[in-house]
Structure formats: structure tokens, C-alpha cells
Amino acid sequence: MMMLNLSLMMVPLFMAGCGVWAFVSSCKHLLNTLLSLEFVMLGVFFVLVVGLSFGKSDVYFVLYFLSMVACEGALGLSLLVSIVRTHGNDLYNSFSVLQC
Numbered sequence: 001m002m003m004l005n006l007s008l009m010m011v012p013l014f015m016a017g018c019g020v021w022a023f024v025s026s027c028k029h030l031l032n033t034l035l036s037l038e039f040v041m042l043g044v045f046f047v048l049v050v051g052l053s054f055g056k057s058d059v060y061f062v063l064y065f066l067s068m069v070a071c072e073g074a075l076g077l078s079l080l081v082s083i084v085r086t087h088g089n090d091l092y093n094s095f096s097v098l099q100c
Contacts, residue, residue, distance in 0.1 A: 016043030030090040041069045
């Protein structure tokens with residue numbers, strides 16, 4: 001049973017690690033970085049679900065976390081739309097911090 005718990009925790013940790021690696025390595029488009037952040041949050045959500053389900057704990061925190069992740073995704077997409085409307089694309093090289 002302990003081996004099953006360990007294997008179930010390795011998958012979401014690998015997912016979160018891959019998301020962090022994609023976030024660090026893809027610094028050309030804003031959309032790629034937002035998608036990698038959402039992948040990290042999905043991995044963390046999976047860790048919370050697996051951890052709290054094996055701990056026989058209350059899972060209301062998972063719903064709170066999921067609502068915060070949805071709000072973060074909506075905010076990121078609205079910023080992406082705003083940047084595309086003002087600058088024409090989502091490339092980091094096309095805009096600087098001083099112009100925004």
C-alpha cells in the first residue's frame with residue numbers, strides 16, 4: 001500500500017517539475033508561460049487531491065485552491081488579451097516595461 005502512495009505522488013510531482021521547467025525555458029511568448037503556469041497548478045492540485053484523499057482529511061481546501069487557480073487563469077488570459085490588443089502580439093521582445 002505504501003508503494004502505491006509513493007507512485008501516486010511521483011506523477012503529480014513530475015508534472016509540476018515539467019511545468020516549472022517549461023516556465024523557465026520558454027521565455028519567448030507570454031501564452032507559453034501562462035500555459036506552463038497552469039500546468040504547474042494542475043500538478044499541485046493533483047498533489048493536494050492525492051495527499052488529502054489518503055490522509056482522510058477534509059477536501060474543502062481543494063475547492064478553494066481550484067477557485068483561486070481559475071481566477072488566476074482568467075486574470076492571466078485577460079492580461080494576454082490586453083497586451084495583444086495594445087502591442088499586436090505576445091512576444092516579450094516587442095514590448096518593454098517602460099512602455100506599458
